[in-house]
Amino acid sequence: MSRIELKNINKYYGDNHVLKDLTLTIEDGDFMTLLGPSGCGKTTTLRVISGLERPQGGVMLIDGKEAINAEKAFYLEPSKRGLNLVFQSYALWPHMTVFENIAFGLKIQKLPKAETEKRVRDALRMMRIDEYEKRYPNELSGGQQQRVAIARAVASNPRLLLLDEPLSNLDARLRIDMRSELLRLHRDLGTTIIYVTHDQVEALTMSTRIALFKAGELSQVSTPVELYMNPVDLQAADFIGNPRINFLEGRAQTEADGLRVFSPLGEHLFPKKDMTEEPIPKGEFPVVVAVRPEQIRIETRETPGCLPVTVYANQPAGSETLVSLQAGKSDFLAKQLGLVHYQINQQLYVHIPPEKINIYCAETTRLIKRARADDESLPA
């Protein structure tokens, strides 16, 4: 229940410029994920918001009130920002029981004993760890410790909850469970959440909005669907999606009714309304054609508008099958649901809906033609 505005935040560690003029607004009630590879500044951003780090430049407002003004060397204390933080390592105090861990902040605030106890019990119940209140952290499993850490953070009724890669220490199954827990928590509390992760699946499944980081700068801020369907540049496209998006080299030319593209996938004319506002070179210019593996439909018989391909390798994996295909000298990967067995070197035909194709300018690496999102749900 808090709106965060970061304006031109600059943070240096020595000569290392970690955050470069970062400007980002997080709306009240958002589940905002800061996504990016390690070392791109997302955790630093979180720590700046929490008050544990002091940026050398920029302004931060919480609900319109100044929390950071670097020019005036003003930094509001972390405890006065109405937020709480879940650390990647959980940072549970090993010499306190679960109960004491959760009650610590409330005791510091000098809340009445009865109120403290009630809040701790509520937090315990919400995270379904009531039975462990007398245990010490090292007597709990990783997943239980995680729950204690979250319970400790929510017990103080923060208006803003910060989570720093909270699931990275859990095994794959627990991670899926905790994802749904967090989603419910966000709905039940209505708190603004800022969530740091390098895991795109976490970002795509939980967030209302995603801020994609690249070397201390934001490369894209958008909804998960938009980020998946239309990454703004080649790097973002390459980062989002598993298996990776296919890149194929092609050439393009602007025409009166749109963009004509020649590529190993054949010749396409993309309508004007799908074009972005990025500047486009004049005449013929190189482009990169990007196709998500799951958008490629494989047929065994030739149909109109399809592309003949041969099978290079076939990887059935239970719920899905990855097929490496070759068209001329180009390789690309297709993903099919369910178990399918193709022979190596088998002749197949693929159908690729043109409205699902992204086109990037090879020179600027920026997106120039968008893919249209129909009411399709996101692939897992």
Add this chain to the structure above:
Amino acid sequence: MTKERLKNQFFNVVKNPFNMIVFFSLIILFCLIVIPLLQMIASTFTAAKSEIRRIGGQPGDFTLYYWRYILLSNMAESTLWEPLKNSLIVGLFTVLVSVPLGSVLGWLIVRSDIPGKKLLGMLVVIPYMIPSWCKALSWLAVFRNERSGALGFLAGLGMRIPDWLAYGPIAIVLCMSLHYYAFSYINVSSALRSINSELEEMGEICGATKPQILKSITLPLVLPSILSSVIMTLSKSIGTYGVAANLGNRIGYYTLATKMKVFISDGPRNVGYAMSLVLIALAALIIFSNQRIIGVRKSYATIGGKGGRSTEMKLGKAKKPLMAFLVLFLVLAMVMPMFVLVMETFQITTGNGYGPNNLTLYNWIGTVDQAQKYTSYPGIFQNSEFGRSLWNTVRLTFIASIVTALCGQFLGYISTRGRGKWYGSLTEQLVFIPYLMSGVAFSTMYFAMFSRPHLGGLIPSLYGTFTLIVLTSVVKHFPFASRSGTANMMQISTELEEAATINGASFWQRMRRIVLPLAKNGFVSGFMLTFISIAKELDLIIIMMDKKTQTMSYLAFTYSQEGYNQMADAISVCVLFFILVCYIVANRFGADIGKSW
């Protein structure tokens, strides 16, 4: 705007108690370490009253007299060069004996399938628990010959013990080796523990024989730690006083440390100071060259995330000879000296055998009128001097080690939380300086600094006071106490503190409720280790001791110098007992003896 910015900046710094603590700690460290050093350097260039007749001018004038005295005068040969040569020879040979010894012991205990490892692992460090000056006394108890009047154990059996064996460099080297082997043992064994044995197993799969594996895989991996043991042993043995004094002084064999002490007691004192600067420079040179040479390749990343499994190497046929070697080591380094030392305390005439007519309890509980030979001292338990020295020892070790351990945790906190910041590295560097100085050199410095009042009496003269001895012991043990404090504080992740900050805890609340409770165990073990180390100490405090402030170590040393060997031995036995009890208690608290230098 700028005014507000300045105001905010000022309050950001001042309102944070951590900044203030760092500020005051740096000032204190500066006063306790940098100023004494500068002061000592200055005094070697300042004419003192006692030499004014030879130098001319006024006391306090600038002079190069002292440096010329030790470097250029016709006294230079016997003052500096001869002792320097002796120091280097003794240091070099100590390294040659102790490093291979310690490394082999380490390998046997960690990597081989030698039986009874757990017990052996404990026994092997016990010789290190025996103070080095105690070893010198037991060496004398075994090898003493007619030169010092009272016969030792072997001479008593009718053997002729030549001077070169009883006293001098060979005796000093062997005694120190039986002490400083511990550095190599501890370094090498912990390096070996961190090496994944899969590395060795891979060698075996490639078809290498055991000696080949040892030579081309194991040895290169532990080489950095062997080299650093060489450096530690060298710098320590060059500065050791107690052993060299006990075994060398009688035949006029002086090392830098012992010669320096002569000048400091008998004057000209500033010559002694100049010599201690030479010692400091030497140690600094050795340590910094070490950092140059092996600093870069200090650690192979032997601790990977995976497979810390360690399999033992089968000794096969070599098992029996190696067992014999271990037993021999323990007998020579522990059983025999202790036995002879203890037995000598019951003898009327040393070296006269253990027949009933030569046994007495006099040295322990006798009174002067019961003496069978001429002596002015009653048995130690009847002697008020012993009582006082026992009290002084207990008092000194307790006070000094509590203060040291507290400061260590504190300094450790500053250097871990300031890691990568200027004040963190400055603290680390300041704290490291006392490590460069041998005990005698360090106490000389303090002696010079505090034997007169400073700042117009704000710091009074501490000459001959117990406070000075405590202060010296505390500061000298800073390097290792702060190392244990750093290790302790490293275990307390900053995130634990940050979590408390987020929850609204102030600096002091964080300290009281998070850091202190978590640092408790590390504090106790750091305290016990300092305690043992101070209880053993002789070199550091010998210059400052007098009848009033003497500890058991010092009393034993004086008795031995005066020829009361049995009583010196009896006191050593008490010291040993004291230390062993502490060691056992420390072990209970999980203190790792490997961190105690």
